Amino acid sequence: MPPTWSRLMSGNAGFPERRARKRRRAAAGLLLAVLLALPLPHAPARAADSAAARPIIAELFAAPEHFAGRDLTVYGLVIEASKDGRRFYLQDVSQMPLSVRRLDSGVTLAGDQIVVTGTLVVEQGVPRLEATKITFAKVVGGGGCC
DSSP, X not given: OOOOHHHHHHTOOOHHHHXXXXXXXXXXXXXXXXXXHSOOTTSOOOOTTTTTTSOXXXXXXXXXXXXXXXXXXXXXXXXXXXXXXXXXXXXXTTOOOEEEEEOSSOOOOTTOEEEEEEEEEEETTEEEEEXXXXXXXXXXXXXXXX
8 A cells, every 4th residue: 555645744654664663662672571581780699509508507406417517607696605715606596506616716705796607517416616717797787696
């Protein structure tokens, strides 16, 4: 069908412009769908096992054999410490104290908020963390461990 006089005057005379517009819309929709399907850069996908590397203390007591010999990271509050500061009890949101032994020469005091990384040792069914790295932390607002 030939274009009408009104279409010729309005600039919408041919079908090629319409097809080009449809192609641009389809390409924009496809680009949007691809971008929405990609993971966000600030929220990396977690490996299936990475959640197990940062358990709460209650999980360690519930299944100590599962975590025995594994490297773990636990955050909590030191509720009791030995005089030399190398052995202490760490408590997190689960309110269960975990025995921790420092392998370095540092000192830990009651009241310290720390992140402990180490290997879980199980003796007679009771878990203990052998700390290889301790980082002091401070909760500045909201949340907290205890």
